[in-house]
Amino acid sequence: MTRLADTCAPPRRMRARWPGGDTAFRVAVTAASAFVIVVLVATAVFLLRQAWPALRHYGVLSFLGSDRWAPSEATASSAHPNPYGIAQFVYGSAVTSLIAMALAVPVAVAVSLYLTEIAPSWLRKPLSGLIDLLAAIPSVVYGFWGIFALIPAIRPAGTRLSQTLGSTPVLGPVLAGPFFGVSYAAAGIVLAIMVLPIITAICREVFATVPTTDKESALALGATRWEILRMAVLPRSRSGIAGAAVLGLGRALGETIAVTMVIGNSVLSITTSVLGPGATMPSVIANEFTESTEPFHLQSLMVVAAWLLLITLSVNVVGRLVVRRSGEESA
């Protein structure tokens, strides 16, 4: 009886409403979505417009072609050589992000496997929540942790590493000392922890899409738990893991404040040693924009920002495409 009353009641209320509500709602949500696109495009246009004076003065390609950033040498008239080479920042962003990926991806995969396949069910929710909570820690706190906990902890090991391997032929340039703590390596480790939640979250979802029938078939064939993971879960998830890693990479490339606090901010040129101080694209912007008083200084920082936007956008697009393809595969 009550059910009948329920189904009868709504039409009467509906008639009392404004007939244009549907349209208004559609317009509102469309506008909101369009707004997102407008903001993205407007940001890109703004960056390019701001960067344009420097791009025109020095030439579009001269920025990536040089690794010497020396704003104090800039003059309003001379355009060669370009004192705002940015190759070392691209290099720094790449090196720190790759260190982060190398450390974070295996851990994230292991954690996700544990959460989806191995952990007792009562533990899964709280543990996933805990890992998601890592993403809620403000990055400046990670920076603090890097300076006051991580760096003192890794300094003895890093110093020993640079002393033993720092002068060997192949590894030498990569591990040369002196090691003062602040370095690409420290930034990479901090980033690894920061990207762990995002990679774990995506991997968890990817693993969850593996059909139970596949796992059961493996089980029926007498596979052990490890063999199920190796033969049924991981092969199906390969591109999903890759996509998760690329999305994590996008996050790592753009991270600013935590990296700025532990990377050492050496901007002049490429530091080859991962134990040496360097700079990334976001860190140089964070450091210098407040006092960018040299000719074309601010505009050149805008060039860095434009390249950063381009790189992170493409990385994210690639990541989403890969994740989507993996979703289609397993469906």
Add this chain to the structure above:
Amino acid sequence: MARKALTGLVLVVGVALLATGCGSTNDVSNNPPAGSSSGSGTYFGTRICDRADNSRPGYAAPFPDLPGGASTLSGAGSTFIAPMMSYWTKAYSTSSGVQVAYQSIGSGGGVAQILAGTVDFGASDTGMSVADQAKAKGPILQLPLLLGAVVPAYHLSGVSSGLKFTGDVLGKIYAGKIRMWDDPALTALNPQVKLPKEPIAVVHRSDGSGTTNIWTDYLTKASPTWVSTLGGPSGSTGKTVAWPTGIGGKGNEGVSGQVNQTEGALGYLELQYALAQNSTYGQVQNKAGNFIQPCVATVTRAVNGVTFPPDLNTSLTDGTDPEAYPISGTTYALIHQNQTDAAKGAALVNFLGWVLSKGQDFTADLNYAPLGTGLQQLAVNQLKQVTVNGRPAIR
């Protein structure tokens, strides 16, 4: 074993003695320490620093307060002066009721903001360049507000404050030519101190900074190696330079954090930041050949023998006074000579008049030095040139 420990003890005592003032080369007075004016400073080295002379000059108000002043003022710029400025603005609002909001955004920002007309006064550790002055709407007055020191701060376990440096040694360290603490150049200057066989972690500012300008201006005067490494004097002085080596820290607090956190670090800090963070810092040899501890008394002497141009815009580093600390500088208030808003103009003149008189008595509390009589008079004379819509503000 016991013998080794004993040698160590003797060494430690030796260092401690050095640090408390024995063996310093320029004891100019045998006065007993007059007590620190701030209570926060670690006093060591030269006795001149223990005499609290000149630290409260007690300048009389240069003119009676102008009537009809606005109740708020805004300023922005130098981080070097920021601790003092927040002290001044607080004291001034208590005594006069006028609220002065100061944003510590950096000297370059101070220049940019006064050019853009968004603040009533800017503050910069370097005078405004002729090119920047040309961009301003009307002439800009530059008033020195106080004197301050930039000090070499270091972190070496077992080594206390008072390590001796020369400008050339500092220049070579920052040029990357001296890389170890036990370099002969450093051990020769500090024979009583056992310097460790450790690499020097050079720390500099990662942002543009007036503090950097004072530091590099001094290195340029005192170290040919620094100048040649940076490719000539135009590249070796400035708010930013192309640091050939080292770790960058953002702001004085970034550098002090990095120095305090890194064993073997050497950085440069505004004196107040070094004291507030309990950093150990060194003495620097001045032009007369004396090793000088940075403190209120030695910084005050930095202006002795300096001839100021009409706009008061000049470098105070490497002074000729035998007791002057060589890495000293000043912060200028930048104001439009012609004020278009009568109320703001009056309030600005009143505030700066107060800073140049009563305000000077507070400088030593934060380990800045007050302007000497001569320079204070010159600054007041600048202030007296302010006009409101073309008519002199002070009649």
